[in-house]
Amino acid sequence: MxxxxxxxxxxxxxxxxxxxxxxxxxxxxxxxxxxxxxxxxxxxxxxxxxxxxxxxxxxxxxxxxxxxxxxxxxxxxxxxxxxxxxxxxxxxxxxxxxxxxxxxxxxxxxxxxxxxxxxxxxxxxxxxxxxxxxxxxxxxxxxxxxxxxxxxxxxxxxxxxxxxxxxxxxxxxxxxxxxxxxxxxxxxMPAFAQGSALVRNECVQALGLEPARRVLLLASGGAGVGNMPALVRRLLALTEPDFQLIAVAGRNARALVELEALQREHPQRLRAVGFTQEMHKLMAAADLVMTKPGGLTISECLAVGRPMLLSDPIPGQEEHNAGYLLEEGAAWLAWDAIGLGYKVARLMADAPQLAAMAARSQALGRxxxxxxxxxxxxxxxxxxxx
Structure with missing residues (x-):
């Protein structure tokens, strides 16, 4: 033959x-x-x-x-x-x-x-x-x-x-x-096609975090743009409701050094991550993903069925991406750092809202x-x- x-x-x-x-x-x-x-x-x-x-x-x-x-x-x-x-x-x-x-x-x-x-x-x-x-x-x-x-x-x-x-x-x-x-x-990437096959609790435990507590994933994007350490400090200052953070610095080596220092100060609440090929597992571990609304990042979130809190959209294309997700009920948007802290705390305390957003995200995912x-x-x- x-x-x-x-x-x-x-x-x-x-x-x-x-x-x-x-x-x-x-x-x-x-x-x-x-x-x-x-x-x-x-x-x-x-x-x-x-x-x-x-x-x-x-x-x-x-x-x-x-x-x-x-x-x-x-x-x-x-x-x-x-x-x-x-x-x-x-x-x-x-x-x-x-x-x-x-x-x-x-x-x-x-x-x-x-x-x-x-x-x-x-x-x-x-x-x-x-x-x-x-x-x-x-x-x-x-x-x-x-x-x-x-x-x-x-x-x-x-x-x-x-x-x-x-x-x-x-x-x-x-x-x-x-x-x-x-x-x-x-x-x-094909890894995101695993979707619901990725078990949330297993992914959380692999990071040394507690499955019983809410997890927020803070994703910077591969270039690591923005002052992520300052944002992480603001989020860690929120003590109610209780939640854990995964902060991905991408290729920003300086930010990663600062985040690792913060992790040593807050070993029960923070995991600092540099550039990674396992974002699908980090997303699967998260109850909420906080990210800029780039087309690929939000496609990955939708593929894994995760609700999003969007911030700092680039004028034009990312604003339009954000508008689509808000219309469809898969995301919220924070325009500034004050609103960000407020909405993180509110969403982390509202399991039904997170579940509804996750369901919409999964329905939209391809x-x-x-x-x-x-x-x-x-x-x-x-x-x-x-």
């Missing part, structure tokens, strides 16, 4: 924030797990562009959202209403093309059978290549938020993946062909989103040649 031909899948992300990268990695991990005839590769587009362009595109974005959110809010709204045919948009795309010669060379070297972009930048570059007949394989675009911005409206893709029915509705309303739009959710995406791109994993 002849072995099925190997298919090569390429996922393309942009490391402006961590969510686009995590979505691409989730697709690769799922393809490797469930499609034995698939060779999957992830490329961060920023690793193959001019250094100056990379610095502006990634560092400038992070600087704006953290230091000048009002300016970012203006730019987000302005670019959402600027047609793709406008001079400013054409100039932007021209600069991107000039900076991405090495990326396009790398793509030709890889010779994939299919490409999935988890950011609009590589999708725009490949749209031009496809229109000139320089790329023959299908190219798909995965939107990684719970809303739709103009920059994601890249014509000519072979398919588009949306987080929700509303995002798909917006895609159709803004001119993308309905037959190419698929509602799959946002890809999360833990097998990556699998759903790949079935469109690669076909069923059980099909011959898949």
């Amino acid at each position: 002849t072995a099925p031909a190997t298919k090569k899948l390429l996922t393309l992300s942009v490391s402006a924030g961590n969510g686009h990268v995590r979505a691409a990695q989730a697709l690769v991990a799922t393809a490797e797990q469930d499609w034995p005839g698939c060779s999957a590769v992830h490329i961060d587009a920023m690793a193959h562009v001019a250094a100056g362009f990379r610095k502006v595109y990634t560092d400038w974005y992070l600087h704006l959202v953290n230091r000048a959110p009002e300016l970012w809010s203006y730019l987000h709204a302005k670019t959402d209403s600027t047609p793709h045919s406008a001079t400013a948009q054409r100039l932007r795309r021209g600069i991107e093309r000039l900076s991405a010669t090495a990326l396009l060379r790398e793509l030709r070297r890889e010779k994939p059978d299919a490409i999935i972009c988890t950011h609009f930048l590589p999708a725009e570059l490949l749209m031009r290549e496809k229109s000139r007949g320089r790329i023959g394989c299908p190219v798909w675009l995965q939107v990684t938020d719970f809303d739709l911005h103009n920059m994601w409206l890249v014509p000519g893709m072979d398919g588009y993946f949306a987080a929700t029915e509303e995002v798909a509705f917006r895609m159709r309303a803004r001119g993308l062909p309905s037959e190419r739009i698929h509602v799959t959710g946002i890809p999360v 833990p097998r989103a990556a699998h759903a995406v790949l079935e469109h791109v690669l076909g069923s994993p059980d099909a011959p040649g898949a």
